[in-house]
Amino acid sequence: MQTPFIQNHQFNFIQKQADFLLKTLRSVVDRKVLETVRYTVGTNAVGSFNELTPDEKELLEQLSTYDTPHDVQLYMNQLEEYLIPFPEVSAKQIQKLFPKAKKLKLPDLESMDYAHTTYLRWIDIATSRLFIVYPHEGKFLGIEGRITATNKKGYCMFCHRHQELGFFNVKMKGHSADNFASIGQYVCMDNKACNDSITDITMLEKFLFSTVK
Structure with a gap:
């Protein structure tokens, strides 16, 4: 079982980065611009955390490597496994x-x-x-x-x-x-x-x- 390290608001932020990446992929053909956006997306995802293990950092940086909506959605589905749930309350x-x-x-x-x-x-x-x-x-x-x-x-x-x-x-x-x-x-x-x-x-x-x- 994966060790959760992502809170809901951080997951939402990463989703916004993923949406930004997909929007850029659909509308931009300039390779330099695409590379800049990829770097920004990966940096922003990592920057939303105060502390990360090397494996966690590598996982977040993977977002910048995808090219299709399908691959990005599979990635976001994978991140679901790392969500820290709200504490159960009675x-x-x-x-x-x-x-x-x-x-x-x-x-x-x-x-x-x-x-x-x-x-x-x-x-x-x-x-x-x-x-x-x-x-x-x-x-x-x-x-x-x-x-x-x-x-x-x-x-x-x-x-x-x-x-x-x-x-x-x-x-x-x-x-x-x-x-x-x-x-x-x-x-x-x-x-x-x-x-x-x-x-x-x-x-x-x-x-x-x-x-x-």
């Missing part, structure tokens, strides 16, 4: 993260695609609340807030893709028990689309961690 664990949420509506954990999940999120339509569960330092962080559909498309703060947006507003404790503040951002309304698009967790973590200070 309904009981989730309920403990949101003790104030009465009659908490849980996501369908059995059908969840753990391999392609960067952060677990679901919307309770009845209460217009977005719930987020995020793994951090061996524990789970739970964030909830009201989400209001904008009925407009724009750039999601978390995945930076042009998606249908909602305004996500999270209340935070202030300097005293009776003092509250709030923080809000525009994020995807589509849970799966956001996880399928996210290529960098910097802004996601910045937002999540700021809500628990």
